[in-house]
Amino acid sequence: MFRSAMTQMPAPDDPLGPILNVPPPALTEAECLAAVAAHWGIDGRLEPLTSERDLNFRLRTGQGDFVLKVVNAAEDAGVTEFQTLALDHIAARDPGLPVPRAIRTRAGAASVLLEGGNRMRLLSWVEGVPMHRAAPSAALRRAMGTMAAGLTRALEGFDHPAARHVLQWDIKHASRLRPLLPAIADADLRALCTRWLDRFDTHVAPRLPGLPWQVVHADLNPHNVLTVPDDPARISGVLDFGDMVFTPRICDLAVAAAYQLDPADAESSIAQVAEGWASILPLSPDEAALLRDLTAIRMVTTLAITSHRAARQPGNAPYILRNFPGARAGLLALPCPD
Numbered sequence: 641m642f643r644s645a646m647t648q649m650p651a652p653d654d655p656l657g658p659i660l661n662v663p664p665p666a667l668t669e670a671e672c673l674a675a676v677a678a679h680w681g682i683d684g685r686l687e688p689l690t691s692e693r694d695l696n697f698r699l700r701t702g703q704g705d706f707v708l709k710v711v712n713a714a715e716d717a718g719v720t721e722f723q724t725l726a727l728d729h730i731a732a733r734d735p736g737l738p739v740p741r742a743i744r745t746r747a748g749a750a751s752v753l754l755e756g757g758n759r760m761r762l763l764s765w766v767e768g769v770p771m772h773r774a775a776p777s778a779a780l781r782r783a784m785g786t787m788a789a790g791l792t793r794a795l796e797g798f799d800h801p802a803a804r805h806v807l808q809w810d811i812k813h814a815s816r817l818r819p820l821l822p823a824i825a826d827a828d829l830r831a832l833c834t835r836w837l838d839r840f841d842t843h844v845a846p847r848l849p850g851l852p853w854q855v856v857h858a859d860l861n862p863h864n865v866l867t868v869p870d871d872p873a874r875i876s877g878v879l880d881f882g883d884m885v886f887t888p889r890i891c892d893l894a895v896a897a898a899y900q901l902d903p904a905d906a907e908s909s910i911a912q913v914a915e916g917w918a919s920i921l922p923l924s925p926d927e928a929a930l931l932r933d934l935t936a937i938r939m940v941t942t943l944a945i946t947s948h949r950a951a952r953q954p955g956n957a958p959y960i961l962r963n964f965p966g967a968r969a970g971l972l973a974l975p976c977p978d
Contacts, residue, residue, distance in 0.1 A: 785916025
């Protein structure tokens with residue numbers, strides 16, 4: 641029997657809703673291994689992996705390594721299907737892109753529904769060193785932009801009803817961050833975030849409908865990108881498609897740029913990521929004009945959501961806040977226009 645337990649449920653009026661606040665599923669390793677054996681016919685051993693809202697493991701087997709994901713019961717089944725079909729679409733459009741592949745069960749299913757509402761998925765393992773361990777460089781920033789554009793191009797033409805699900809990490813929803821700002825303890829930083837949201841509402845949001853829109857990865861942070869061990873300026877993989885949404889295409893570049901920003905040279909570091917992107921997907925004048933603003937708004941999003949969630953899940957705060965220092969330093973290095 642497979643079970644699911646949830647604790648620290650969010651308040652009914654929580655601005656983030658359930659999906660970004662519920663803790664990961666609480667299955668034992670023995671239960672997970674039993675499910676993998678029953679549905680995929682694979683035996684092995686598990687090594688825990690970190691996750692924002694799911695329960696993830698590295699599954700080591702005699703047939704190679706895999707990622708075992710137990711999807712949070714709060715996530716709609718359509719969203720899980722959306723992620724699987726997106727990986728299939730990428731594999732068909734650009735099979736050389738280093739992203740996971742969805743492994744079907746012996747019955748041909750992409751996921752298995754467990755008792756308690758959690759879904760289990762099995763993905764191929766992608767080798768590499770997490771980018772957050774690599775030394776920052778102009779070459780790495782350009783490589784990130786190039787990979788981001790290649791992935792975005794591979795997702796062109798893909799759509800799914802769940803692509804329009806509402807996820808607060810999606811930059812286009814930045815106006816909804818205001819109720820989260822009180823969780824930012826630093827008053828000056830909170831005020832800066834407010835100024836950027838004011839600018840978003842007046843100068844950025846009205847221009848988004850005129851941009852190219854499509855399904856994008858939407859979470860190209862250094863914990864989701866892998867580099868080559870002996871060449872940290874080369875990218876060897878992109879992971880975690882859990883935040884994919886249908887949004888302005890340029891938002892994917894803005895997310896990547898936000899995590900690559902060098903506070904000592906903010907403008908140049910954004911430009912370096914954009915150079916890599918433009919080598920694959922040339923920027924329209926409107927996209928280029930909004931990139932700096934959208935990069936800043938992504939950092940505001942990180943500061944607001946992580947502060948809010950860490951206050952409600954103190955036991956998981958170190959993981960939740962892992963990108964907070966970089967976002968704070970980056971935002972302070974980007975003055976908000978008057």
